[in-house]
Amino acid sequence: MPVEGTVDAFIELWYPSRDHHARANEHPLAAEAWEDVPNYAGTDGQFWLTHEHVVIEPPGTGPGMFDSDGG
Secondary structure (H helix, E strand, O other): OOOOOOOOOOOOOOOOOHHHHHHHHHOHHHHHHHHHHHHOOOOOOOOOOOOOOOOOOOOOOOOOOOOOOOO
16 A cells, blocks of 8 residues: 555554453543653654454464463
8 A cells, every 4th residue: 555645653453352452441541641652753744543353373382471361
């Protein structure tokens, strides 16, 4: 997809599931993080939320660095 103009920031966040994403956004630190966005990125652009459909599950490597519930 061609991009017109310049890109101010490209930020990716990955979650194990939609439920994990929803719970993360309910956390008090999420509000603080969103308040900080204008300090490093333009807020007049586009924000996309995507969901991957995994066809072949990758091998498990254990919980992620920030997983307190093991996944």
